[in-house]
Amino acid sequence: MALFGLAGLFIASRAADATFIWTGLAFTLISVFWIYNLIRISFDEAEGKRVRAREQVVPYTLLAIAFCSVLFHVLSPWWWAPIASNWHYIDNTINLTFWLTGIVFAAVLAFMAYCVFRFRHREGNRAEYEPESTRLEAILAIGTSFGIAAMLAPGLVVWNQYITVPDNTVEVEAVGQQWSWNFRLAGQDGRLGTSDVRNVRPNGNPLGLNPDDSHGQDDIVVEAEDLHLPVGKPVRLLLRSIDVLHSFYVPEFRVKMDMIPGMVTQLWFTPTRTGRFQILCAELCGVGHSIMRGWVVIDDEQAYQAWLGAQQTFASRASPALASSEGDSAGRPGRQDGGRAHAPH
Amino acid sequence: MGEATAEPFETEPSAEVPEVELYHATSWWTKYVFSQDAKIIAIQYSVTALAAGFVALVLSWLMRLQLGFPDSLSIIDPPQYYQYITMHGMIMVVYLLTALLLGGFGNYLIPLMVGARDMVFPYLNMLSYWTYLLAVLVLLASFFVPGGPTGAGWTLYPPQAILAGTPGQEAGIILMLVSLMIFIIGFTMGGLNYVVTVLQGRARGMTMMRLPLTVWGIFTASVMALLAFPALFVGAVMLLLDRLLGTSFFMPAIVVMGQHQNYSGGSPILFQHMFWFFGHPEVYIVALPAFGIVSDLISTHARRNIFGYRMMVWAIVIIGFLSFVVWAHHMYVSGMHPYFGFFFATTTLIIAVPTALKVYNWVLTLWRGDIHLTVPMLFALGFIVTFVNGGLTGLFLGNAVVDVPLSDTMFVVAHFHMVMGVAPVLVIYGAIYHWYPKVTGRMPNEMLGKFHFWVTFIGSYLVFFPLHYLGLMGVPRRYYTIGDMDAIPLSTGMLNELVSIAAFVVGFAQLVFVFNMIWSMRNGTPAGGNPWRATTLEWQTPETPPGHGNWGKDLPVVYRWAYDYSVPGAEQDFLPQNQPPVRQGTRSTEP
Numbered sequence: 001m002a003l004f005g006l007a008g009l010f011i012a013s014r015a016a017d018a019t020f021i022w023t024g025l026a027f028t029l030i031s032v033f034w035i036y037n038l039i040r041i042s043f044d045e046a047e048g049k050r051v052r053a054r055e056q057v058v059p060y061t062l063l064a065i066a067f068c069s070v071l072f073h074v075l076s077p078w079w080w081a082p083i084a085s086n087w088h089y090i091d092n093t094i095n096l097t098f099w100l101t102g103i104v105f106a107a108v109l110a111f112m113a114y115c116v117f118r119f120r121h122r123e124g125n126r127a128e129y130e131p132e133s134t135r136l137e138a139i140l141a142i143g144t145s146f147g148i149a150a151m152l153a154p155g156l157v158v159w160n161q162y163i164t165v166p167d168n169t170v171e172v173e174a175v176g177q178q179w180s181w182n183f184r185l186a187g188q189d190g191r192l193g194t195s196d197v198r199n200v201r202p203n204g205n206p207l208g209l210n211p212d213d214s215h216g217q218d219d220i221v222v223e224a225e226d227l228h229l230p231v232g233k234p235v236r237l238l239l240r241s242i243d244v245l246h247s248f249y250v251p252e253f254r255v256k257m258d259m260i261p262g263m264v265t266q267l268w269f270t271p272t273r274t275g276r277f278q279i280l281c282a283e284l285c286g287v288g289h290s291i292m293r294g295w296v297v298i299d300d301e302q303a304y305q306a307w308l309g310a311q312q313t314f315a316s317r318a319s320p321a322l323a324s325s326e327g328d329s330a331g332r333p334g335r336q337d338g339g340r341a342h343a344p345h
Numbered sequence: 346m347g348e349a350t351a352e353p354f355e356t357e358p359s360a361e362v363p364e365v366e367l368y369h370a371t372s373w374w375t376k377y378v379f380s381q382d383a384k385i386i387a388i389q390y391s392v393t394a395l396a397a398g399f400v401a402l403v404l405s406w407l408m409r410l411q412l413g414f415p416d417s418l419s420i421i422d423p424p425q426y427y428q429y430i431t432m433h434g435m436i437m438v439v440y441l442l443t444a445l446l447l448g449g450f451g452n453y454l455i456p457l458m459v460g461a462r463d464m465v466f467p468y469l470n471m472l473s474y475w476t477y478l479l480a481v482l483v484l485l486a487s488f489f490v491p492g493g494p495t496g497a498g499w500t501l502y503p504p505q506a507i508l509a510g511t512p513g514q515e516a517g518i519i520l521m522l523v524s525l526m527i528f529i530i531g532f533t534m535g536g537l538n539y540v541v542t543v544l545q546g547r548a549r550g551m552t553m554m555r556l557p558l559t560v561w562g563i564f565t566a567s568v569m570a571l572l573a574f575p576a577l578f579v580g581a582v583m584l585l586l587d588r589l590l591g592t593s594f595f596m597p598a599i600v601v602m603g604q605h606q607n608y609s610g611g612s613p614i615l616f617q618h619m620f621w622f623f624g625h626p627e628v629y630i631v632a633l634p635a636f637g638i639v640s641d642l643i644s645t646h647a648r649r650n651i652f653g654y655r656m657m658v659w660a661i662v663i664i665g666f667l668s669f670v671v672w673a674h675h676m677y678v679s680g681m682h683p684y685f686g687f688f689f690a691t692t693t694l695i696i697a698v699p700t701a702l703k704v705y706n707w708v709l710t711l712w713r714g715d716i717h718l719t720v721p722m723l724f725a726l727g728f729i730v731t732f733v734n735g736g737l738t739g740l741f742l743g744n745a746v747v748d749v750p751l752s753d754t755m756f757v758v759a760h761f762h763m764v765m766g767v768a769p770v771l772v773i774y775g776a777i778y779h780w781y782p783k784v785t786g787r788m789p790n791e792m793l794g795k796f797h798f799w800v801t802f803i804g805s806y807l808v809f810f811p812l813h814y815l816g817l818m819g820v821p822r823r824y825y826t827i828g829d830m831d832a833i834p835l836s837t838g839m840l841n842e843l844v845s846i847a848a849f850v851v852g853f854a855q856l857v858f859v860f861n862m863i864w865s866m867r868n869g870t871p872a873g874g875n876p877w878r879a880t881t882l883e884w885q886t887p888e889t890p891p892g893h894g895n896w897g898k899d900l901p902v903v904y905r906w907a908y909d910y911s912v913p914g915a916e917q918d919f920l921p922q923n924q925p926p927v928r929q930g931t932r933s934t935e936p
Contacts, residue, residue: 007807050857058718059725061803065730067607069810076815078840080750081832086662093747098738101737109709111385113727119647126918127911128713130708136701136709137653144701148740153696155744156687163683178510178602202603209444234561239680243601244505245613247753249830251819252752258680260613261504265680269494278831282753282821284498286510290824 009208028070030064046321057111065149066109070102084277086234086270086296089158091254097145099150132183133192165268169236175207176239176246176259178286181279182206183227187218187313197242197261208242209314220308226276226295230304234270245284250296271298367894368467379475381467382893386474387453388784391445395472398441399480406428408784413845415826415838416844423825424512427496430823431513432484434499435521439528442769446634447570448477449533450776451563453784457883460548460558460901460923462894464538473538476531487513487520495521498823500624501597503616504608506588507588510601518588522581539567539752540879545563548882550903554658555880555922557907558651561637561658562637566630572669573626580619587611617679621672628765629668633661634915635772636703640724641907642775645879646722648918650908653706660699661814677748684746693743697736704733715911715918719877720794720821724775727802728768734806735764738813753823756816759809774858780907781862782876786889787869793861797854804851811840866873878919881907886919 010025038057083091119127150272173184173192182205193209193216200208206223209216229235243261248267249256249266254273257267279294299307370376408429410418421429452470456463464470487494494511497506505511506518513521543556543564556564583594589610595610595616642653648729651657673685674693707729716722738760743749751757773799781789804903816822819832827837875884887897910919 007846038889060722062726065806069734072810072814075836076814076914078811078818080817080819081765090746090750093744094741094750097741097744097747099892101740105737108704111731112708112711115708115714116716116718116726119711119714120716121648125715127647127715129650129911129913130652130713131650131908132653133571137656137705144698148694148697151744152690153741155690155746156750158684159686159690159746162749163686177600197598197600198605208600243507243599244510245502248807249753250820251750251821256678256749256752258678261599261682262610262612263614263680270564271712276831280821280830283503284427284500284505284823286429286505286508287496287512287825288510289427290423290826291828292822293828301843336479 002117007179026075027068030068033066035197038107045192050224059117062109062113062116066106070106070297073098073102075307079250083254084273084275085254087162087254089161092150093154096154100147100151110160128251162267165236165266166234169268170229171236171238172227173238173240174227174248175258176243176248176285176292177206178283179281179288179292180224180241181223181227181292182224184209185220185222185308185311187220189215189218191215193217193219193314194240200242204318205314208244211318217313221314221317224294224299227279228297228299228304228307230301231269231274231298233272235258236266236267236268239265239267244285245283246281246285246292249280249282250277251280251296253296254279256282273294274298274300353482356392367462368791379471381463382462382472382823383452383456383470384784386470387449387451388450388478391450391472392450393478393481394441394445394449397436397485398445399855400485401433401441404433404436406852408433409845409848413824413842413848424493424496425826426776426822427498427607428512428517429500431496431501431521432488432494434671435525436484438499438631440484441526441774442631443532443570444500445476445773446473446631446769447539447563447567448848450559450634450638450773451535451567453780454883455539455563455885456546456889457783457891457895458835458881459543459546460551460728460896460903461542461546462896462900465546466534467543467869469534470538473531473535474529476534480531483527484524485665487517487524490516490520492698493517496522499581500617502620503584503586503587503613503795504597504599506727507584507596508599508601508606516771516886519585522585522588525581528576529578532574535638536567536571539782540571546761548901548903551882554655555903555906557637558640558657558661558829559634559637559881562633562635562663564635565661567930568628569665569668571629571632573623575629576619577623580623583619583819584616589800592819602789614676614679614681617676618673618681620677622669624675625666625672626665627665628761631765631769633665635728635807636661636768638776639728639772640703640707640710641881642721642725642779643710644908644910645779645877646719646725647711647716648910649714649912651706652701652712654707654906654908656702658795660703663699664696667699668694668799671696671743674743674748675816677745678752690743690745692874694740697740697743702730704736718776720789720791720798721775721779722875723795723802724771724778725797727798728771728775729771730802731763731771731806732768735760735762739764750819751816753821754816755812755820755822758822759812763809767809773803774798777862780883781865781876782869782872782889783886784882784890785866785869786872787863787867788872789869790861793857797858799860800854800857801851804847804854808844808851810911811844815840815906875921878917878922880905880909880919882922887921 008024049329059196171186175182193213195208196211197208199205202343207221239259240256241261248254248257248259253268253269255267258266276295276297278298281289281292368381368811407421411421411426484652492515493513496518497518498606507514512854542714543560586592588598593608593611593614594613598609599606640651640657671689671693673681673689677686742760743750778789778794820827872891884899888893902923904925905922911918
């Protein structure tokens with residue numbers, strides 16, 4: 001309990017805003033009262049008074065855990081970042097699940113607290129003998145099944161939306177490698193050319209595009225820089241990796257999918273607001289896992305077209321002179337040295 | 346069922362094996378070291394597993410130091426971080442929890458609880474322990490080889506596990522795979538033993554539906570482990586071949602750091618399926634013995650029969666079965682065919698029903714009980730809280746679309762630590778305090794035990810509850826450092842500091858436990874044969890600690906189920922399983 005109190009003080013002292021201070025102080029107050037109560041009880045005990053509260057530490061703790069957990073959930077500032085894609089359905093399903101499970105958690109703990117309080121051992125007590133009750137067990141089984149179904153059904157509906165890619169999407173490719181992100185957009189012909197890991201050359205062809213495929217020549221290759229996408233247009237991301245497992249994850253978009261060498265995976269979303277969002281790697285990919293960052297910039301149509309016009313195609317990159325001159329002018333904050341994304345140290 | 350108590354032992358031709366001559370130890374070495382007595386083997390298993398667990402605990406401190414104080418107390422570098430995270434996970438899941446619950450508790454309790462003199466294959470049993478010890482030593486040896494232990498994460502996903510960007514790629518990964526294979530060989534010997542002993546070694550009158558739930562839990566978990574571990578074994582062999590002989594089971598064409606690798610055509614996802622076909626049952630291999638043990642703890646210390654015994658047994662069996670058809674819920678965003686999501690989300694949420702029923706029956710056992718808040722009971726209550734918490738967050742992760750943003754984040758870390766870390770460990774502690782008097786003949790110190798409980802329980806709740814919210818904000822798991830992450834507020838560092846401080850306090854509290862165990866062995870109050878006034882057979886042995894062969898001259902005969910607490914009309918509030926019925930026509934004491 002003292003630990004709890006100290007933690008509360010700690011939070012309050014380091015607080016950046018009002019919510020924090022109050023959360024921290026609430027923690028501390030609770031624990032101070034608690035410790036006071038324990039001391040009071042021990043004095044009562046020493047004076048030979050009838051000890052009442054001592055046995056009730058357990059039920060009170062159970063109630064406090066339920067109460068503090070809910071309080072933390074509601075009051076703490078640690079919550080997901082505002083959504084920036086169409087997947088608010090996922091948020092809704094999570095919130096529904098939080099409500100249902102939260103109620104069950106609090107109910108079980110409250111019931112336990114009541115039992116421990118009411119049926120604690122006292123002289124002469126004897127437990128009731130009741131091996132089973134088919135009726136009660138059936139009611140509980142059916143009730144639980146309904147609760148589960150209430151979470152599963154919307155989950156499956158949204159899952160169906162999540163895996164059903166609409167027809168009007170723009171195809172964009174994201175390729176992971178240790179430890180950076182590369183991207184490819186279709187050129188004038190609107191098609192991505194074929195690719196194969198065996199074609200990968202670190203200089204000139206990092207994505208392994210097939211040099212003989214005419215569709216690939218006008219593809220726009222973005223190497224270790226920000227990916228730009230237009231707001232409001234559904235995007236289908238084709239995901240590849242050239243070395244180990246990675247996972248494309250943008251917390252604000254609520255989407256995630258592993259990238260697997262040897263195959264192409266996909267996900268889709270519609271960006272709903274402009275801004276610059278961080279891409280995190282969510283699948284352990286070696287020692288650089290935590291610094292493998294990239295950025296997606298969601299532009300309005302005008303800014304997007306301006307960015308698109310400044311990009312190089314696969315064919316133009318293959319010509320070194322052209323590539324170096326344009327490469328310099330394209331230098332921007334997200335650009336990294338040696339392929340590493342923003343190292344925090 | 347309503348059968349009269351006078352009948353069963355006459356109508357039931359028991360599955361008892363004929364009395365066979367036990368192996369009798371002739372020297373100190375064969376009695377205490379290369380022992381074939383299940384009780385000694387149990388202690389060897391437990392001590393080895395707990396020692397390995399303490400190594401893993403220290404590793405977790407080093408990781409928490411890094412995560413909580415990345416600027417001021419960063420004493421490990423990224424390769425070390427990934428090595429420690431791997432070893433911590435593997436040791437805790439396989440070498441501590443599996444070995445302790447099955448090898449430790451299984452060995453001690455199965456023969457005593459079913460009324461046998463020993464395991465049916467004592468020599469094999471001994472071999473099982475020494476093979477296990479070898480596996481532990483091989484695993485720990487990887488700390489001392491060039492390159493250190495593997496840093497592939499406990500899931501060991503290829504291609505990364507055997508490529509240069511991962512620490513321990515030289516020798517560590519080989520030792521890890523070999524150690525797992527040795528462990529599985531050792532476990533197979535032990536597991537067969539547990540299953541056969543439960544089926545064939547039961548005393549006269551001990552029907553399957555009279556077994557204590559502890560035995561049911563360990564029995565079902567052993568059957569599951571025998572079916573699940575081979576998948577891991579095969580996966581380990583194939584990965585080893587990929588690493589050593591250059592085969593391509595799991596390895597497609599790959600370019601690492603600009604170098605084309607000599608692999609092509611393999612499938613990384615295949616390994617994930619094989620791993621999780623083992624890995625998910627593994628969760629229940631750990632959970633089911635804990636379920637069984639906690640049922641017995643609650644029943645004994647609440648002085649009330651376990652509520653809905655038959656439902657509890659069926660729930661264990663159904664959970665055991667279902668756990669083989671849910672494995673791909675670990676893989677919703679792995680790139681497997683998305684339609685699998687519908688199937689695995691449904692099976693996963695179905696498994697929540699029998700699990701929830703078990704929770705209801707535990708808390709309903711408290712209802713109108715006579716609850717003694719002893720140390721084992723406190724741990725059992727702590728288990729229910731953490732298990733319910735962790736089980737409910739499982740409903741988030743099992744539901745495919747909810748899993749998408751949460752998968753591979755700290756939410757997952759929080760979930761599985763709560764449900765298969767803290768919860769089973771609380772049961773293990775409760776069980777140790779509960780059976781310590783039988784093993785040593787002395788009571789563990791109650792005050793130290795209560796201190797240990799409160800710090801461990803509240804502390805680990807403070808460690809793992811906030812972690813859910815880190816994951817909700819989008820912090821991925823297995824991050825050496827969060828760095829500047831746009832999606833989270835700066836104050837998140839504070840949350841991490843809080844978690845780390847709580848983790849250190851919890852860790853140090855475990856020293857109190859170790860002290861208590863050692864100190865009470867000599868200084869505890871003598872316990873007598875049945876200090877908790879429990880019904881099951883292990884408390885009815887003629888000697889405490891039980892001698893060689895457990896039962897003296899005659900094997901016990903069982904007349905009733907394991908939960909005759911507070912039977913109306915009975916003099917005491919418990920009737921041991923081997924106590925004959927007093928007279929014809931008493932009312933049924935069995936459901």
